[in-house]
Amino acid sequence: MSDNTASAYESDIRFFLQFITEKNLHDLSAIDLETIHAFLIVSRSKSISHRSNARRVSALNSFFSFLTRQGGIDRNPFAMVDLPKSGRLLPKALSMEEVNRLLKQPDIPSPLRVRNWTMLLLLYSTGVRVSELVSLPLVGCNMESGFLKVVGKGNKERLIPFGTTAGEAVAGYLESSRPQLLKGRKSTFLFITNRAKPMTRARFWQIIKETAGAAGVRKSISPHMLRHSFATHLLANGADLRAVQMMLGHADIATTQIYTHIDQDRLKSIHRSFHPRG
Numbered sequence: 024m025s026d027n028t029a030s031a032y033e034s035d036i037r038f039f040l041q042f043i044t045e046k047n048l049h050d051l052s053a054i055d056l057e058t059i060h061a062f063l064i065v066s067r068s069k070s071i072s073h074r075s076n077a078r079r080v081s082a083l084n085s086f087f088s089f090l091t092r093q094g095g096i097d098r099n100p101f102a103m104v105d106l107p108k109s110g111r112l113l114p115k116a117l118s119m120e121e122v123n124r125l126l127k128q129p130d131i132p133s134p135l136r137v138r139n140w141t142m143l144l145l146l147y148s149t150g151v152r153v154s155e156l157v158s159l160p161l162v163g164c165n166m167e168s169g170f171l172k173v174v175g176k177g178n179k180e181r182l183i184p185f186g187t188t189a190g191e192a193v194a195g196y197l198e199s200s201r202p203q204l205l206k207g208r209k210s211t212f213l214f215i216t217n218r219a220k221p222m223t224r225a226r227f228w229q230i231i232k233e234t235a236g237a238a239g240v241r242k243s244i245s246p247h248m249l250r251h252s253f254a255t256h257l258l259a260n261g262a263d264l265r266a267v268q269m270m271l272g273h274a275d276i277a278t279t280q281i282y283t284h285i286d287q288d289r290l291k292s293i294h295r296s297f298h299p300r301g
Contacts, residue, residue: 228245
C-alpha cells in the first residue's frame with residue numbers, strides 16, 4: 024500500500040481504539056456487534072461520509088483479522104459487519120472555461136508565481152497525483168521526449184506525455200525561476216520552495232485554492248479535481264480508455280471507467296435540454 028493509504032488505515036484504527044478506551048473497554052475480545060454499531064453511530068454523528076466509514080470498517084476488519092491470526096484474540100468481531108453503502112460517487116471536474124481561467128499566465132512573473140503556474144499546467148497536462156507532482160525528481164521530466172517518468176502507488180513506474188504548452192512552461196521555469204529559487208543551492212527535485220526543498224502536498228493544496236479564488240473559480244477546488252478534469256476532458260474528446268488508464272496509473276480499468284459515466288451524464292443532460300420530446 025502507499026504511505027497515504029497506510030496512514031489513513033492507521034488513523035482509522037487509532038480512532039476506534041480511542042472510542043473503546045473512552046467506553047472503558049480494554050479487552051479486545053469483548054468487542055461485539057453492539058459496540059461496533061455504537062462506533063458507527065458516533066462516526067456518522069461526526070459527519071464522516073459513508074465512503075470513509077466503509078474504508079474504516081475495511082481497515083478494522085483487516086486489523087482484527089491480523090490479531091486473530093496472531094492468536095491475540097479468538098475471533099474477528101468485524102467479520103460479520105457489512106460495509107456501509109457508499110453509492111457511486113462521481114468525481115467532480117472543471118469546465119474548460121474554468122480550466123482556462125485557472126491556468127492563465129501570471130501577470131507578474133515572479134519566480135514563485137511562475138513555479139505555481141507551471142505546476143498547475145503540468146498537473147492538468149498529465150493528470151498526475153499531487154503526491155507524484157510535488158515529489159517529482161528533476162530527472163523524471165524528460166524535456167527532449169516530452170514525457171514524465173512517475174513512480175506511483177505500489178512503486179509502479181509509468182510514463183506520461185505532456186503537451187507543448189506545459190513543456191514550454193517547464194522550460195521557462197528551469198531556465199529562470201528555479202535557479203532564482205535555488206540561489207546557488209542544489210536540489211534533486213523539479214519543483215522547490217524558497218528553501219530549496221520539495222513542496223508539501225498541503226502547501227500545494229493552498230496554492231491551488233488561492234489561484235482558483237483569484238481566477239474567480241467558485242467551485243471548491245482541490246489538486247485532485249485537475250486530475251479528474253484531465254481524464255474527463257480526454258475521454259470526452261475521444262481518447263482511448265486504456266490509454267487514459269495507463270496515464271492515470273489505475274491498476275483496474277473499472278476505476279478509469281467512472282470518468283465515462285461523467286460524460287454519459289453530460290450527454291443525457293444535453294438530450295433532455297434540447298430534444299423536442301425530451
